[in-house]
Amino acid sequence: MARAYSDDLRRKVLSSYGSGKGTMRELAQRFDVSYGWVLKIAAAQRQSGSYKRVPQRRAASRIDxxxxxxxxxxxxxxxxxxxxxxxxxxxxxxxxxxxxxxxxxxGLRLKKSHSMPLSATPKRTSTGAKSTSRPSARSRPKT
Known part of the structure; x- marks a missing residue:
């Protein structure tokens, strides 16, 4: 997930626009941000009167x-x-x-049960091809 731009960058862009150092498009290019973002922060400043970001709100879980x-x-x-x-x-x-x-x-996690039998599905090779090598004498089960 992308991180929010800093309040310092917001302040610089808005103060540059307020002092007439360029249009919103020019400032967006100069500060390497999108034009839409400059429009959004300018509208937020007009509405709230502050250049600072509004803290993100996440609803608290209602589960006990x-x-x-x-x-x-x-x-x-x-x-x-x-x-x-x-x-x-x-x-x-x-x-x-x-x-x-x-x-x-x-801090709880689900663990695999070690008492379960091994999977009967053979492990796949990296290319998905069947293995052509035979197991060595040491790896064969003893009868």
């Missing part, structure tokens, strides 16, 4: 993170779909993606 933590602690091997169902039973509706973000914020 304590409930999610308790559900995971009660069943550490729970998968996201089950976690979503258990949360829904408690009256909390959330997508699996949102639950994933909450788990990451809580």
């Amino acid at each position: 993170t304590g409930l999610i933590r308790r559900l995971v602690e009660a069943q550490p091997d729970i998968v996201l779909v089950e976690l979503r169902q258990r949360a829904a039973e408690q009256g909390v509706q959330a997508s699996t993606v949102h639950l994933w973000r909450i788990l990451a914020k809580l």
Whole structure:
């Protein structure tokens, strides 16, 4: 994601425009920013009276993170779909993606189970071609 331009750059562009050192298009070229951005910050300054950026607002999550933590602690091997169902039973509706973000914020992570059997699917080669080499005598299972 692109970072916002600094308040210092906003101030320089707007003060240059205010002192008549060029048109908005010329200043956009001089400061290597888009003409649309210069229009946007000029309109924001007219509206608010300040050159500073408006802080970005993100809605706070309405999901009780304590409930999610308790559900995971009660069943550490729970998968996201089950976690979503258990949360829904408690009256909390959330997508699996949102639950994933909450788990990451809580410092909890889902781990692979080491008790599962190995996958029967052979590993692919980098080109996708089948391997033509035969396994060595040491790598063959003993019968």
